[in-house]
Amino acid sequence: MAVDRTVVFRASVKTVKTRNKAMGVGYDCSKDELLKRDRHKHGFSSRAKEVISNITKLKDFLLQHRKDYVNASSLISSDLNRMTDSERDQIDQDAQIFMRTCSDAIKQLRTEAGKPGLSAQVKEHRGAVLDLIESYLKSVCKLYSEQRAIRVKRVVDKKRLSRLEPEQKRKVETPKSNDAEKTTAEGENNEKPVSDGNVELWEDSRVEDELSPEEIQMFEQENQRLVSEMNSLVDEVRQIEGKVVEISRLQEIFAEKVLQQETEIDNIHQLVVGATENVKEGNEDIREAIKNNAGFRVWILFFLVMCSFSLLFLDWYDS
Amino acid sequence: MAASIREKQTAALKRMLNFNAPPLKNTAAEPLWKVLIYDRVGQDIISPLLSVKELRDMGITLHLLLHSERDHIPDVPAIYFVMPTDENIDRICQDLRKQLYESYYLNFISAISRSKLEDIASAALAANAVTQVTKVFDQYLNFITLEDDMFVLGNQNQEQISYHAINKPDIKDTEMEAIMDTIVDSLFCFFVTLGAVPIIRCSRGNAAEMVAVKLDKKLRENLRDARNSLFTGDTMGAGQFSFQRPLFVLADRNLDLATPLHHTWTYQALIHDVLDLHLNRVTLEETPASDSNPAGARPKKKNKKTYDLTAADRFWQKHKGSPFPEVAESVQQELDAYRTQEDEVKRLKSIMGLEGEDEGAISMLSDNTAKLTSAVSSLPELLEKKRLIDLHTNVATAVLDHIKNRKLDVYFEYEEKLMSKSSLDKSLLEIFSDANAGSTEDKMRLFLIYYITAQQPPSEGDLEQYKKALIDIGCDLSPLNYIKQWKAFTKMAAAPANYGNSGVKPMGLLSRVMNTGSQFVMEGVKNLVLKQHSLPVTRILDNLMEMKSNPETDDYRYFDPKMLRGSESSIPRNKNPFQEAIVFVVGGGNYIEYQNLVDYAKAKPGKRVLYGCSELFNAPQFMKQLSQLGQK
Numbered sequence: 019m020a021v022d023r024t025v026v027f028r029a030s031v032k033t034v035k036t037r038n039k040a041m042g043v044g045y046d047c048s049k050d051e052l053l054k055r056d057r058h059k060h061g062f063s064s065r066a067k068e069v070i071s072n073i074t075k076l077k078d079f080l081l082q083h084r085k086d087y088v089n090a091s092s093l094i095s096s097d098l099n100r101m102t103d104s105e106r107d108q109i110d111q112d113a114q115i116f117m118r119t120c121s122d123a124i125k126q127l128r129t130e131a132g133k134p135g136l137s138a139q140v141k142e143h144r145g146a147v148l149d150l151i152e153s154y155l156k157s158v159c160k161l162y163s164e165q166r167a168i169r170v171k172r173v174v175d176k177k178r179l180s181r182l183e184p185e186q187k188r189k190v191e192t193p194k195s196n197d198a199e200k201t202t203a204e205g206e207n208n209e210k211p212v213s214d215g216n217v218e219l220w221e222d223s224r225v226e227d228e229l230s231p232e233e234i235q236m237f238e239q240e241n242q243r244l245v246s247e248m249n250s251l252v253d254e255v256r257q258i259e260g261k262v263v264e265i266s267r268l269q270e271i272f273a274e275k276v277l278q279q280e281t282e283i284d285n286i287h288q289l290v291v292g293a294t295e296n297v298k299e300g301n302e303d304i305r306e307a308i309k310n311n312a313g314f315r316v317w318i319l320f321f322l323v324m325c326s327f328s329l330l331f332l333d334w335y336d337s
Numbered sequence: 338m339a340a341s342i343r344e345k346q347t348a349a350l351k352r353m354l355n356f357n358a359p360p361l362k363n364t365a366a367e368p369l370w371k372v373l374i375y376d377r378v379g380q381d382i383i384s385p386l387l388s389v390k391e392l393r394d395m396g397i398t399l400h401l402l403l404h405s406e407r408d409h410i411p412d413v414p415a416i417y418f419v420m421p422t423d424e425n426i427d428r429i430c431q432d433l434r435k436q437l438y439e440s441y442y443l444n445f446i447s448a449i450s451r452s453k454l455e456d457i458a459s460a461a462l463a464a465n466a467v468t469q470v471t472k473v474f475d476q477y478l479n480f481i482t483l484e485d486d487m488f489v490l491g492n493q494n495q496e497q498i499s500y501h502a503i504n505k506p507d508i509k510d511t512e513m514e515a516i517m518d519t520i521v522d523s524l525f526c527f528f529v530t531l532g533a534v535p536i537i538r539c540s541r542g543n544a545a546e547m548v549a550v551k552l553d554k555k556l557r558e559n560l561r562d563a564r565n566s567l568f569t570g571d572t573m574g575a576g577q578f579s580f581q582r583p584l585f586v587l588a589d590r591n592l593d594l595a596t597p598l599h600h601t602w603t604y605q606a607l608i609h610d611v612l613d614l615h616l617n618r619v620t621l622e623e624t625p626a627s628d629s630n631p632a633g634a635r636p637k638k639k640n641k642k643t644y645d646l647t648a649a650d651r652f653w654q655k656h657k658g659s660p661f662p663e664v665a666e667s668v669q670q671e672l673d674a675y676r677t678q679e680d681e682v683k684r685l686k687s688i689m690g691l692e693g694e695d696e697g698a699i700s701m702l703s704d705n706t707a708k709l710t711s712a713v714s715s716l717p718e719l720l721e722k723k724r725l726i727d728l729h730t731n732v733a734t735a736v737l738d739h740i741k742n743r744k745l746d747v748y749f750e751y752e753e754k755l756m757s758k759s760s761l762d763k764s765l766l767e768i769f770s771d772a773n774a775g776s777t778e779d780k781m782r783l784f785l786i787y788y789i790t791a792q793q794p795p796s797e798g799d800l801e802q803y804k805k806a807l808i809d810i811g812c813d814l815s816p817l818n819y820i821k822q823w824k825a826f827t828k829m830a831a832a833p834a835n836y837g838n839s840g841v842k843p844m845g846l847l848s849r850v851m852n853t854g855s856q857f858v859m860e861g862v863k864n865l866v867l868k869q870h871s872l873p874v875t876r877i878l879d880n881l882m883e884m885k886s887n888p889e890t891d892d893y894r895y896f897d898p899k900m901l902r903g904s905e906s907s908i909p910r911n912k913n914p915f916q917e918a919i920v921f922v923v924g925g926g927n928y929i930e931y932q933n934l935v936d937y938a939k940a941k942p943g944k945r946v947l948y949g950c951s952e953l954f955n956a957p958q959f960m961k962q963l964s965q966l967g968q969k
Contacts (some may be wrong), residue, residue, distance in 0.1 A: 020349065020444070021475040022355060023454065030451065031458040031467055038462070064414035070367055137408040139399060143372065146398030150368035264710065271713055 025170055044252055062131065069123050070154065076116050077158045080165065083109060087165055106169065113162050124148055167263065174259055178252065339771055341647070342947060343484040347386045349478060353444050354395050354416060357474055372415045372438065372830055373400040374407070378446060381417040382481050385617045388647070403428055408435060414440040418476070421449035430460030433470070440471045446520055447479040479526040480949075483617055485648070486938075487931050489947045492616065498951050500924040501962040503544050507657040508969055513547075520923065520951055521551045526557075527949070535585035537883055537896035545589040549896055556898035583917040587877055590924030593873040594823065595756065595789045597927050597959045600748040600784040604664045605657035606928040608732060609648045610955045611739040619644045619841065621735050644728045652725055658932045663737070668729050672715040675722055682712050682719070739945065748779055755790050769806045781812045782956055785963075788820055815967030816960060855949055872933045874920060878946070880938065882915045919947040925959065926950025 087106060131144035352359060373392065375383065380402070392400060401407055403419055409635070416440035421423045429443065438598070443457070454473070461467045482488045496502065498516050534556060539549040542564075605614075615622040615778055621639045634887055646653050652671060656664050704952065740746060751768065769780055784803060788795070795803070804814060879892045920934060931948045938946040954962070 020353065020477065021448075023473040023475055027452070027454055027458060027470065027473040030455045031462060034459045061411060074367055079479065089950075139408045140410050142371075143398045143410055143413065146393065147368075147370045149393070150370055150396060150398070154368050183527075187871055214928070234855055268709060268713065272507075 023237075062127070062144060063147070064265065065123075065127060069120060069127070072116070072123075073120055073155055073158055076113065076120075077161065077191055079112065080158070080161055083164060087169065117159055117162070124151055124155070131203070138191065159337060171264065174256060178256065181248075183254065341919065342488060342531060343386065344483045344685045345532070346478060346482050349530060350383060350386060351759045351806075352909040353396065353418065353474070353476060354392075356416075356442060357444075357472060359469065367969075368396055370396050370398050370413065372410060372413050373397045373624055374403055374415055374417050374419075375400070375791070376403040377493050378420045381616060382446070382478060383614070383942065385481065385483055388645075404412060404493075406714055407432070409435070409437050412439050414438065414471070416444065418444045419446065419487045420479075421445045421453055423453075425455050426456055430457060431915065433457075433466045434464040435461050436464065436466065436469075440469050441466075442472045442474075443890050444474045444476045447526055449475070464744060467900050475918070477526040480530075482617070483953075484931075484948045486935070486945070488947070489525065489953050490520060490934060490949070499962060500894070500952075500954075500959070501926050501965050502550075504591070505966060509784050512841070517544075517551055518870065520548055521555060524548070524552055524921065525555050525949070533583055534898055535583045536915075537585045537587065538893045539896075540592070540890075540893050543589040543591060543923075545587040545893065548923055549587050549894065553898050560898060579867075579911075581916050583914040583919055585919045585921065586881055588874055588877065588920065588922045589627075590922055590926075591823065592603055592828075592877075594820070595786045596874075596929055597954065598785055598956050600745050600779070601929050602660050602746075602749050603658050603929075603932050604656055604661060604736075605732075606932055607661060607736050607740075609928045609953075611745075612732070614646075614955075615733075617646050619646060619730060619732055622706070628677075635926060639863040641730070644732065650725055652727075658935060661733075661740070664729075664733060666734055668726065670728050671722070672730075672929045675726060678715075678719055682716070685712050699755075743776055743779055745779070747846065748783055749814070751770045752783060752786050755787055758863070765804055766802065769810060771804075777810055777812045778957055778960060779962065780807065780810060784812075785816060785820055785847055788817070813964055815965075816963035817967065819963050819967035841948065844852035871937065874922065875931050875933050875937050878934070879955065880922055882944070884914055884917050893894055898932075916943060917945045919949065921949045921951075923951055925952045925954050927953060927955060 087109065126146050128145075130146065131141060136144075354371070356369075356371075369839075397416075398413075399410075403417070403425060417429065419429070422827050429441075433441070439471060457470070457473075458467075461470050478491055480488050481492060490498065498519055501518060502508070502512070525578055537553055539545045539667070601610055608614050621642045621644070623642050646657075648654065652667070723869075768783065773873075784807060804817075807814060877890055879885070880887045881893070923932070926948065927950075934946045934948050938944050
C-alpha cells in the first residue's frame with residue numbers, strides 16, 4: 019500500500035525555509051515561476067488539450083442526446099421530447115463535420131511535431147501524445163456509429179410494422195396503395211408520404227362503397243395475393259439491408275488492412291526497383307569484362323603469331 | 338489473498354501510474370499523458386509485469402532511465418519510480434534545478450528517510466519548484482514478482498546478498514547487518530503489498546533466524562504505531578476477509594545444497610538451467626542454417642534472439658512445469674491445430690471467390706458473411722498463436738540440442754537415484770570417464786551431489802580416486818573443499834538431506850517410435866517419467882502447515898508480530914492447519930524447488946503456496962559461488 023508523504027514533504031519544506039532564514043540564506047522571488055508558465059501558453063500541449071476538450075464536448079453532446087436519438091416511441095406522438103428525423107440527420111451531419119475537423123487538427127499537429135529542431139525525446143513524446151488523442155477520437159466515433167446503427171435498425175423495423183397496418187384496414191384502391199408501398203420501400207424519410215397516402219385512401223374508400231359483392235370479393239383476392247407478394251419482397255429487402263450493413267463493416271476493416279499493406283508494397287516496390295538497377299549494372303559490368311577478356315585474348319594471339327613469324331623469319335634469314 | 342501477488346503488485350503499479358488515484362473503469366476517458374522515469378531497480382520491477390503496449394495504453398508516452406540524458410519536455414507531468422539512494426536523490430534535485438518537466442510525482446520504491454526528504458525540499462526551494470512537486474509517495478514495492486506465486490528480491494544488488502556474501506568465512510558483523518537489513522526491507526515491502534501479517538517460523542542457528550528476528554521486530558513496531566500502521570485502513574479490507582493468517586517459513590540455503598546442483602527435467606527449470614533465462618526473458622543464440630559457404634565468404638554472424646515468456650502465453654502457463662517430452666508433444670499438437678485452422682481460412686477464401694459469380698444466393702451469402710466475419714476476427718488470434726508456437730519451437734529445440742550434447746537425461750536419472758538412495762547401476766567413475774556425457778561442470782555437479790547425499794563420507798581411497806579422475810578431465814575442485822566444510826558444520830549427519838521416495842522409470846529408448854512425425858527426433862534421449870517426490874523444503878513446509886510433529890521441525894522458532902509480547906518459546910499458539918503459506922529461502926533458490934512447491938499445492942486443494950528467494954541462480958552460477966567460497 020502506498021503511503022502519502024506529501025504532507026511530510028511540505029512540513030520539511032517549511033523546516034528548511036525557517037532554517038534558511040535563520041542562517042540568512044535568501045532565495046529568489048517566486049515570480050519567475052509564473053513567467054515561465056506564460057511562455058508555454060500557445061505551445062504544443064495547449065493545442066493538444068484543446069483538441070481533447072473538443073472531442074470531449076462531442077462525446078458529451080452525443081451521450082446527452084442519446085436517449086432521445088434512440089427513442090423508439092416516435093409512433094406515439096404524445097411524447098414531447100420526441101426527436102424528428104430531421105433533427106437526427108442534423109445531429110449526424112454535425113457529428114461528422116466535427117470528427118473531420120478533429121482529425122484534421124490532429125494531422126496538422128503531427129506535421130508540426132515532425133519538424134526538425136526538437137530533441138528526439140520530445141518528438142517521441144509528441145508522437146505518442148497524438149496517438150493517444152487519435153485512439154480517443156476513434157472510441158468516440160465508435161459511440162456515434164453504434165448509435166447510428168441502432169437508429170437504422172429501428173427505422174427498418176418501424177417500416178415493417180407501419181406497412182402491414184394500412185394493408186389490413188383498407189378495402190379498395192389497391193393500385194394507389196401499391197405505389198405508396200413502393201415509394202416507402204425505397205427510402206427512410208418517407209414516413210410523412212405514407213401517412214398522407216393513407217389519409218387519402220381512407221377518403222377514397224368511403225366514397226366507393228357501392229361496388230358489387232363479386233367485385234369486392236375479386237378485389238379482396240387480388241389484395242391477398244399482392245399482400246403476400248409484397249411481404250416476401252419486403253422480407254428479402256430487409257435481409258439485404260442487414261447484409262449490406264454487415265458488408266460495409268467488413269469493407270471498413272478491409273480498407274484499413276489494405277491501407278496498411280500499401281506502405282509495405284511501396285517499400286517492396288522501392289526495393290525491387292533498386293534490385294533491377296543493380297542487376298542492370300551487373301550485366302553491364304559482365305559485358306565489359308567479357309570484352310576485356312576477348313580483347314586480351316586477341317592481343318595474346320597476335321603476340322604469339324608475331325613471335326612465330328619472327329622465328330621463321332630469323333630461321334630463313336640465317337640459313 | 339484471493340488475488341495473486343502478481344495481480345496485487347500490478348494493481349499497485351497501475352494505480353501509481355494513474356497519479357495514485359484509483360483507475361476509472363470508463364473506457365472512453367480523456368487521455369492524460371505522462372512521462373515515466375525509473376532507475377534500474379524500478380525497471381526490473383516493472384518489466385515482468387507491464388509491457389510497453391500496456392504502458393502506452395495508460396498514457397505513458399516516454400519511459401526513461403533516471404541516470405540517462407533527459408531533455409526538457411514542457412507541460413508534461415513526470416512520474417518517478419526510484420529507490421531512495423543518495424545518487425538518485427541528487428539526480429532528482431538536479432532535475433528540479435533544470436526544470437525539466439511541469440510537475441513531479443515522486444514515488445519511492447521503499448520508504449524514504451526524513452533527512453533525504455529535506456534534501457529534496459531544499460533543492461526544490463532553491464529552484465523555486467516547490468509547487469511543482471505535486472506528490473511524494475512511498476510505494477513499498479521493493480521486490481520483483483516473476484510468476485503468480487513466485488517472487489525474488491532485487492536484481493541489481495545480487496552480489497551483496499548472494500549465498501557467497503552471506504556464507505563467506507571472513508564476513509564482518511557490519512556487512513552481515515547490512516545484508517539482513519536489505520533482505521528485511523524487501524520482505525517488509527512484500528507483506529505490505531500482500532496486506533497480511535504472517536506468523537513466522539524459522540529454524541535455529543542460521544541466517545534465516547536473524548532475518549526472522551529482524552522482520553518480527555519491524556512488523557511489531559509498525560503495528561504498534563496505530564496512527565501510521567500500514568496494515569489497517571479500508572484499503573486493507575479486502576485482504577482481511579480471509580480470517581486465517583498466512584504462514585511464513587524462512588528456510589536457509591544451507592539446509593539443502595543438492596537441489597540447486599540437480600539436473601532437471603521440467604520445462605521452465607530446464608530453460609533456466611541450460612539457456613539464459615532472466616526476468617522471464619530468454620536469450621537464444623541462433624546459428625543460421627548451415628549451408629557450406631564457398632571459400633571467401635564472410636563467416637555468418639550469430640544472432641541473439643530474445644523471447645518474453647509472459648502470463649498471457651497460455652501454452653507456457655500450462656506447460657512450464659511439465660516434463661520435457663510432454664512439452665515436445667504438446668508443441669506438435671498445437672502446431673497441427675493451428676495448421677487445420679489456417680487451412681479453414683484458406684478454404685473460405687476460395688469459396689468466396691466462387692460465390693461471387695453466382696447469382697441469387699442470398700442465403701448462401703449470409704452464411705458466408707458470417708463465416709467471413711468470424712474468420713476476420715479470428716485472424717489476429719491465429720497470428721498470435723503462430724508467433725507463440727514459433728517461440729516455443731525455437732526454445733524447445735535449443736534445449737533439446739543441449740540435452741543431446743550433454744546427455745542430461747543420463748545425469749538426471751543418476752542423480753534421482755542418488756537422492757533416493759536406490760541402487761546405482763553405473764559407478765561414478767564410469768560416468769566420469771565417458772567423454773561424450775556432459776561438460777566438466779556436469780560431472781562436478783554429479784560428484785558434489787553424491788558427496789552431499791552419501792550417508793557416510795566415502796573412504797579416503799575412493800575419494801582420492803574420484804579426485805584424480807576429476808582432475809584428469811579438468812574439473813576445478815574448490816567447491817569440494819567448501820562442501821566438506823559445510824558438512825562438518827551442519828551436523829546434519831543424522832538425517833542428511835532426506836530426499837524422500839523418488840523413483841525414476843525410464844521408458845526405454847522409444848524415441849523413434851514415439852516421435853514419428855514429430856519435429857523433435859529425440860534420438861537416444863530417454864523418456865523419463867517423474868514420480869512424485871518431495872524436496873526437503875517441501876517436506877518442512879508440509880510439516881509446519883499441517884502442524885505435524887516431526888523431529889526436524891519441532892524446534893523451529895515461532896514469531897507472531899501481533900502478540901503483545903515477543904516470546905522465546907517455540908510452541909505455536911495456533912493449533913489449526915494453515916491454508917496459506919509463504920516459503921522464503923535465504924541465500925538463493927531456483928525453479929526446481931518452486932516447481933516442487935507448486936506440485937505440492939496442486940495436490941492439496943484449497944492450499945496456496947508462494948515461493949520467494951533472495952536471489953535466483955542456476956547450477957553453473959551456484960557452482961561459481963561455491964568455488965569462490967572453497968578457495969578461501
